[in-house]
Amino acid sequence: MNPKDPLDALSNFYSSQAPLNDEQMLRRILEDKSSRRQRLFVGLGAFAFAGVMALSVLAWAARPSHTSGDATANAITRYQMINAGLVERSSKSGVVSQ
């Protein structure tokens, strides 16, 4: 057959095409879904772990600071000592003399 009309040739071309059948395709499709589900669970697990770690770091950073607590206690003691006349108030802050 030798069609003169290019569109006839095109139509014949399409009807003569026979793709290879892929017998393994269904198995791959089902495996793909299964592996994507596993990747999703792994991803969610990693996200949850990262979230817990981030919250832990935030909680650690926001913990009550012993250093600032000590400084406050020292300041209160010094204030009480000044008030009691045990020490003199220095002209420069933070320096006291007996």
Add this chain to the structure above:
Amino acid sequence: MRADTAQQEFETFFCAHREAILRLTFAITGDHDSASDATQEAFVKVLDKWKRVREMESPEAFLKKVAARCAIDHLRSRTRTEPERDQAVSTTSDNVAVRQALSKLKPDQQAILALSVGEGWSYAEISEAMKIPEGTVASRIHAAKEAFRRQWGDER
């Protein structure tokens, strides 16, 4: 138990439509590997939405639309790197000339010819699959046929 039933339904659906979808994606892409990949992608997408798809009036129409889009995406990406269609498809001189003429068309022109001439899709179906207005489909088909005729003339 219910999931098993859904999977069995999908497997039946797959077996019923695999060949038609392979033929469709092959008509668009023109090579076995791309057709196989596009077909697999289409079924994966359908499987992801299977609960909804199985309730549709025509799951087959949805599958065909998804498969056409996957094949067009493959055709576009492949044309950028590897313009040749599958050389081992057919050996008649007309088919060789058709294949060479098609490979010189734009990917969307190849796709619209495959859907209209090869698969006999309606304007509405082509419009939906290619995401173009229905009113544009006729002019695109006409332009693609003219482009094919010009390339065909060059090849003869």
